[in-house]
Amino acid sequence: MKTKLDFPMEIAAIFSRWVRKLVRRPTNLTFSMIQPLIWFLLFTQAFQAVANIPGFQQITGTSSYLTFFSAAVIVQTVLTSALQSGLGMVDDVESGYLDKMRATPVRRSSILLGKVFSDGFRIVMQVSIIIALGYVLGVQVVTGLPGIALILIMAMFFGIAWSGISTFVALTTRNSESTLIISIMFVFPMLFLSTAVMPKQFLAPWVQTFSMYNPVSYVADAVRGLIIRGYNWTLIGQAFLAILVVGAITLTATTMMFRRALAK
Amino acid sequence: MADIIIVSNLVKLYDPDIRAVDDISFTVTQGEVFGFLGPNGAGKSTAIKVLTTLLKKTSGDVKIKGFDVEKDAREIRNIIGYASQGVGVDIDLTGRENIYLQCRFYHIPKDKARQKANDLLGTVGLADVADRLAGTYSGGMKRRLDLATALVSDPEILFLDEPTTGLDPQSRRAIWDHIRALNKNGTTIFLTTQYMEEADQLAHRLCIIDNGKIVAEGEPGKLKGQIGADMIRLVVKGGEDPNIISKALNTVSQIPGVKEVQDCTKGGIDCIEGIVIYGADGSNLVPLIVRSLDSAHVEIDNLVLAKPSLDDVFIKFTGRQMRTDLQKVPPKAGFRRRR
Numbered sequence: 356m357k358t359k360l361d362f363p364m365e366i367a368a369i370f371s372r373w374v375r376k377l378v379r380r381p382t383n384l385t386f387s388m389i390q391p392l393i394w395f396l397l398f399t400q401a402f403q404a405v406a407n408i409p410g411f412q413q414i415t416g417t418s419s420y421l422t423f424f425s426a427a428v429i430v431q432t433v434l435t436s437a438l439q440s441g442l443g444m445v446d447d448v449e450s451g452y453l454d455k456m457r458a459t460p461v462r463r464s465s466i467l468l469g470k471v472f473s474d475g476f477r478i479v480m481q482v483s484i485i486i487a488l489g490y491v492l493g494v495q496v497v498t499g500l501p502g503i504a505l506i507l508i509m510a511m512f513f514g515i516a517w518s519g520i521s522t523f524v525a526l527t528t529r530n531s532e533s534t535l536i537i538s539i540m541f542v543f544p545m546l547f548l549s550t551a552v553m554p555k556q557f558l559a560p561w562v563q564t565f566s567m568y569n570p571v572s573y574v575a576d577a578v579r580g581l582i583i584r585g586y587n588w589t590l591i592g593q594a595f596l597a598i599l600v601v602g603a604i605t606l607t608a609t610t611m612m613f614r615r616a617l618a619k
Numbered sequence: 620m621a622d623i624i625i626v627s628n629l630v631k632l633y634d635p636d637i638r639a640v641d642d643i644s645f646t647v648t649q650g651e652v653f654g655f656l657g658p659n660g661a662g663k664s665t666a667i668k669v670l671t672t673l674l675k676k677t678s679g680d681v682k683i684k685g686f687d688v689e690k691d692a693r694e695i696r697n698i699i700g701y702a703s704q705g706v707g708v709d710i711d712l713t714g715r716e717n718i719y720l721q722c723r724f725y726h727i728p729k730d731k732a733r734q735k736a737n738d739l740l741g742t743v744g745l746a747d748v749a750d751r752l753a754g755t756y757s758g759g760m761k762r763r764l765d766l767a768t769a770l771v772s773d774p775e776i777l778f779l780d781e782p783t784t785g786l787d788p789q790s791r792r793a794i795w796d797h798i799r800a801l802n803k804n805g806t807t808i809f810l811t812t813q814y815m816e817e818a819d820q821l822a823h824r825l826c827i828i829d830n831g832k833i834v835a836e837g838e839p840g841k842l843k844g845q846i847g848a849d850m851i852r853l854v855v856k857g858g859e860d861p862n863i864i865s866k867a868l869n870t871v872s873q874i875p876g877v878k879e880v881q882d883c884t885k886g887g888i889d890c891i892e893g894i895v896i897y898g899a900d901g902s903n904l905v906p907l908i909v910r911s912l913d914s915a916h917v918e919i920d921n922l923v924l925a926k927p928s929l930d931d932v933f934i935k936f937t938g939r940q941m942r943t944d945l946q947k948v949p950p951k952a953g954f955r956r957r958r
Contacts, residue, residue, distance in 0.1 A: 372712070375712060375716065379712075450709075455721075458703075
């Protein structure tokens with residue numbers, strides 16, 4: 356018997372499976388946080404002097420490189436966490452668990468959505484830890500708790516959208532090494548070719564141009580705005596627009612690939 | 620009994636033109652254990668994946684209990700259970716959680732799912748380790764858990780893809796017992812295997828599949844019967860003496876029912892030493908051979924009766940050994956020439 360309630364029930368079942376896996380293997384939670392943590396703790400010390408460059412404070416609105424950089428760490432956490440999403444999918448392909456699920460009446464869309472929501476959940480957890488750590492280190496978020504909530508929402512949606520990349524790669528290659536190697540290319544180059552790490556004015560001209568087309572810039576700018584200056588709805592709107600575009604592309608591609616995996 | 624699975628002219632091509640399943644047709648009767656026997660890469664898993672709605676066929680027609688495998692995939696998924704070749708359990712979940720989750724995939728309500736998990740863990744003998752992570756289970760335990768998860772919906776048809784590959788004999792026997800018990804309760808079982816012994820033990824009927832094609836089909840006993848001959852190895856005392864050998868040869872070849880006699884001193888297929896005798900009914904031939912040799916005053920040193928195995932069936936239909944690791948055994952390809 357199929358009822359309308361089956362659909363949310365299926366998604367909840369898949370979601371709870373992934374959350375359980377997250378709890379069972381804490382490495383799944385820390386995996387994508389190690390690098391951002393190193394950045395947070397070391398780079399901000401090493402590059403403290405960047406804040407002394409004339410014009411830094413006028414451009415960024417803060418005299419602390421740590422505060423400026425915290426947005427980059429948040430975005431980096433989201434990007435690395437998103438690349439982790441495909442790995443779970445590859446595991447399921449390799450172990451035969453995906454086939455096992457697909458042989459049951461559970462909807463294909465529930466398998467994907469349950470996973471996507473759990474990815475969003477994981478990203479929120481990870482970014483929360485980073486923000487808490489930032490607070491300890493002395494990063495003040497001027498917009499307070501509502502601003503933090505908005506940052507988390509943005510991080511979640513951006514992470515879900517970005518995780519479509521690694522899930523797509525995972526379903527295409529069906530191999531964990533390739534998934535990791537290819538997905539990682541979407542982390543650091545995209546981060547350095549954005550306004551996340553340096554104020555736009557400090558970037559080389561061609562990087563400035565690229566950063567304008569890089570969705571990472573818009574999310575980083577919006578997050579940073581919420582941390583340093585306050586609510587700038589233009590920035591926030593642009594960020595959500597960028598997320599929407601990325602999400603539309605990656606989730607369409609992933610869904611297509613997921614359905615095509617049927618024919619293989 | 621009705622045909623619950625009807626497969627007609629099933630073809631599955633992989634890009635660019637690998638004919639994984641190459642025009643096969645067969646039917647499975649409700650209530651039987653049906654085996655797909657073949658070596659690695661024969662197309663067994665591809666076929667089972669098409670039947671379980673996991674893979675789109677290239678052409679042909681597959682009906683499961685009257686449902687079309689592509690148009691009515693959903694209805695089919697409701698009545699089948701499937702255990703994949705890999706172990707389809709989540710190693711980060713406990714045995715109980717694995718079964719519970721599987722129940723939820725079939726929309727079984729929570730309380731019933733809990734009950735079901737308890738029952739099934741007992742059935743497959745995992746009650747003691749129910750709350751341990753499946754990752755800590757042995758290979759045999761994982762397979763039993765996989766089997767249990769395939770049973771949550773009380774499937775009418777159970778698909779098992781190489782259920783015992785890689786297991787030790789004891790675990791294998793445990794799985795066999797479960798399969799037999801399930802079948803006794805009315806579950807139709809479709810299984811693939813690369814083990815002759817497994818097909819022989821479990822399957823009421825089987826298809827031998829090689830290079831995507833069905834090369835033989837029928838009951839294991841009848842297939843073995845098609846080999847047409849039992850083999851009797853005979854070593855006589857004083858066999859170095861050509862006179863004694865020729866006397867023995869003359870004697871046994873006159874026994875009614877003996878189809879062919881080979882003198883191994885002259886070399887021959889199946890030869891190790893002495894004489895090899897082929898006949899339709901080996902167990903009746905043995906006393907006749909003993910008596911006639913006795914009256915001809917030829918003393919027997921050693922006499923062995925070998926019934927044909929499914930291995931022999933495979934060789935007969937494909938011209939080669941099924942498992943490459945057994946290739947060390949002298950090739951018996953000549954079996955075909957003899958008849």
